[in-house]
Amino acid sequence: MTALVRYLLADLVRSQRYLPVVIAFLAVLGVLYSGDPGDPVSAYAGSCVMVYPIAAWFAVVVATAEDPVQRTVTAVTAGGWGRLQVGVAGLATLGAVTLSVLGAVAPVLISGHPYGPVEVAIGLGAHLSCSFTGTAVGLLVSRPVINRIGWTAVAAMGIVVITFPLKRMPPVGAVLGLLSDRDVGHALPVLAGSGALAAVLLVVATAVSRFAARRS
Amino acid sequence: MITVERVSKRYGRGAPVLSEVDLTLEPGVTVITGGNGSGKSTLLRIVSGTTAPTSGRVGGVPKPVGYVPERFPAGMRLSTDDYLRHMAAIRRLPTDVARARAAELLARLAFHGESTAPMATLSKGNTQKVAIAQALLAEPALLVLDEPWSGLDDAAAVVLGELLGEAVDGGAVALVTDHLGHARRLPGACLVQLRAGVLQPGAAPNSLVSIELDRAADHLDLLRAMPGVVRATAAGTRVSAVAAREHSDGLLAEALRLGCSVRGVRLQSGAAR
Numbered sequence: 001m002t003a004l005v006r007y008l009l010a011d012l013v014r015s016q017r018y019l020p021v022v023i024a025f026l027a028v029l030g031v032l033y034s035g036d037p038g039d040p041v042s043a044y045a046g047s048c049v050m051v052y053p054i055a056a057w058f059a060v061v062v063a064t065a066e067d068p069v070q071r072t073v074t075a076v077t078a079g080g081w082g083r084l085q086v087g088v089a090g091l092a093t094l095g096a097v098t099l100s101v102l103g104a105v106a107p108v109l110i111s112g113h114p115y116g117p118v119e120v121a122i123g124l125g126a127h128l129s130c131s132f133t134g135t136a137v138g139l140l141v142s143r144p145v146i147n148r149i150g151w152t153a154v155a156a157m158g159i160v161v162i163t164f165p166l167k168r169m170p171p172v173g174a175v176l177g178l179l180s181d182r183d184v185g186h187a188l189p190v191l192a193g194s195g196a197l198a199a200v201l202l203v204v205a206t207a208v209s210r211f212a213a214r215r216s
Numbered sequence: 217m218i219t220v221e222r223v224s225k226r227y228g229r230g231a232p233v234l235s236e237v238d239l240t241l242e243p244g245v246t247v248i249t250g251g252n253g254s255g256k257s258t259l260l261r262i263v264s265g266t267t268a269p270t271s272g273r274v275g276g277v278p279k280p281v282g283y284v285p286e287r288f289p290a291g292m293r294l295s296t297d298d299y300l301r302h303m304a305a306i307r308r309l310p311t312d313v314a315r316a317r318a319a320e321l322l323a324r325l326a327f328h329g330e331s332t333a334p335m336a337t338l339s340k341g342n343t344q345k346v347a348i349a350q351a352l353l354a355e356p357a358l359l360v361l362d363e364p365w366s367g368l369d370d371a372a373a374v375v376l377g378e379l380l381g382e383a384v385d386g387g388a389v390a391l392v393t394d395h396l397g398h399a400r401r402l403p404g405a406c407l408v409q410l411r412a413g414v415l416q417p418g419a420a421p422n423s424l425v426s427i428e429l430d431r432a433a434d435h436l437d438l439l440r441a442m443p444g445v446v447r448a449t450a451a452g453t454r455v456s457a458v459a460a461r462e463h464s465d466g467l468l469a470e471a472l473r474l475g476c477s478v479r480g481v482r483l484q485s486g487a488a489r
């Protein structure tokens with residue numbers, strides 16, 4: 001499985017399609033923290049809102065990086081669509097973790113406010129919940145589930161826009177509520193619950209993509 | 217042995233591409249013949265596991281599987297060396313074994329490209345050689361090759377036949393489509409015909425015809441190059457040829473046109489395998 005993820009990563013790096021995603025997120029972080037972001041915990045809400053669609057975008061890029069025919073060869077080489085889609089989900093998740101670490105560490109480096117380990121840990125947990133949810137959305141709306149990139153974009157934006165107003169709903173709404181309320185006391189149960197739900201969504205999305213790949 | 221049982225496939229709400237295909241694949245080369253759109257590639261995709269049948273099942277598929285698609289993508293970003301190294305790693309081959317095997321395959325196929333440049337810069341023939349090499353890296357137990365001879369030069373076409381022969385001698389099942397006539401000349405090749413997604417009955421076991429010709433030795437090379445000719449040998453002025461049944465009429469007509477005399481025509485029952 002490591003060999004498969006490394007191959008997908010090498011191909012992705014050559015494609016350069018990861019670059020717009022990373023640049024977009026770095027631009028968001030720059031805008032958020034170059035001024036005075038205010039309270040450390042609630043400041044994370046801004047980048048958590050953005051890491052959700054950006055992680056979805058990255059997952060779409062990973063899912064569609066290879067030519068479709070090339071991907072069938074990779075699937076046979078990997079021993080079937082099940083393993084291949086686990087590899088795709090694995091690389092997309094690695095990207096989500098990278099974006100989350102960037103989001104959690106950026107204010108420590110950029111903003112003038114003092115950040116303690118508890119705030120950074122809450123920020124990292126919050127980013128992971130939101131970015132994993134985004135990864136699941138990205139896997140659900142891209143090839144092989146939706147084969148045309150235009151419909152992929154429409155579906156991804158649709159899901160993100162519809163799920164944002166769901167206040168207090170895990171995984172994303174509950175995390176954003178926690179951050180804006182600065183409810184540090186309830187951070188652990190909220191983040192653990194939302195994180196677990198996001199992980200379940202990821203597994204479901206991977207299973208759906210495997211099923212769709214075999215049918216196409 | 218691979219069993220294909222009552223396999224049907226339709227894409228979306230379209231007409232069925234395959235209808236109730238029953239087939240058993242033994243170790244050896246099985247050639248799927250049929251016109252464009254007869255369902256050959258779909259059958260290969262189903263046996264290789266890249267797509268699931270709408271109904272029916274495929275059982276007994278051995279591992280590992282090597283697959284060459286009908287059209288290997290031309291725009292690959294990795295270099296030949298990197299691509300084959302990654303494919304071998306995914307197949308869990310030790311690095312030194314993988315490097316030696318890749319070098320051997322590329323050398324035998326006379327790959328003449330820049331192996332460190334992106335594969336997108338390779339010619340069609342060289343790309344096809346890389347496609348064949350990746351399928352043969354790990355000594356597959358099942359080889360699924362969709363028009364693998366397309367784009368290959370004559371020398372590489374012969375080498376591919378040898379590579380297939382070696383895989384089959386090692387006990388592999390090879391399922392091949394080929395409209396250039398190379399596959400049916402392979403020793404022991406079994407022909408199976410598809411027409412509009414339906415397997416044609418009786419096509420497999422009685423598919424070869426042996427033809428005895430007189431005054432034909434001068435035309436031996438010409439006869440050997442005819443489509444569907446499995447083998448042709450000369451003895452004195454006589455030539456004994458074995459050809460696929462669907463090409464035997466064409467061969468006879470050409471032989472008569474060349475001034476040969478037909479001494480005998482015989483159906484080789486069960487001789488395909």
